[in-house]
Amino acid sequence: MRLYFFQQSRATRVRWMLEELGIPYELAPVDMMKGEHKQPAYLKVHPLGALPAIEDDGGSLFESAAIIMQLADKYPEKNLAPAVGSYERVKSRKLCSSSGGGSGEGGTSEGLDSSGVRG
Numbered sequence: 001m002r003l004y005f006f007q008q009s010r011a012t013r014v015r016w017m018l019e020e021l022g023i024p025y026e027l028a029p030v031d032m033m034k035g036e037h038k039q040p041a042y043l044k045v046h047p048l049g050a051l052p053a054i055e056d057d058g059g060s061l062f063e064s065a066a067i068i069m070q071l072a073d074k075y076p077e078k079n080l081a082p083a084v085g086s087y088e089r090v091k092s093r094k095l096c097s098s099s100g101g102g103s104g105e106g107g108t109s110e111g112l113d114s115s116g117v118r119g
């Protein structure tokens with residue numbers, strides 16, 4: 001498991017998930033201040049040149065929300081992925097998708113509960 005990482009980016013939420021899972025991983029630093037995320041080598045991993053991205057089982061994946069949901073599913077014994085079809089799962093996925101995983105820094109908003117689900 002390799003995480004392409006820059007501290008001041010959404011890569012931190014993927015690192016947080018990896019730490020919660022307690023699985024071994026390698027950090028591959030990408031210095032956005034130096035424009036390394038737009039260099040050809042990194043564009044082979046993430047064609048849009050954004051952070052984060054991971055390589056795992058020989059494949060690469062980007063979009064922080066997709067990555068953290070995949071990681072939760074991949075390690076069910078860690079109990080971070082509620083059962084398919086459960087309300088807890090959709091609340092979990094809503095939170096993953098809305099907290100910094102979209103185009104801007106989302107987080108919770110007034111009127112939403114701590115899971116990001118209204119009411």
Ligand SMILES: N[C@@H](CCC(=O)N[C@@H](CS)C(=O)NCC(=O)O)C(=O)O
Binds near residue numbers: 008037103
């Ligand atoms: N929705 C994407 C957003 C990715 C994104 O915009 N990352 C920023 C850093 S937080 C970035 O790499 N920006 C540089 C660029 O898009 O050129 C995700 O959550 O992974």
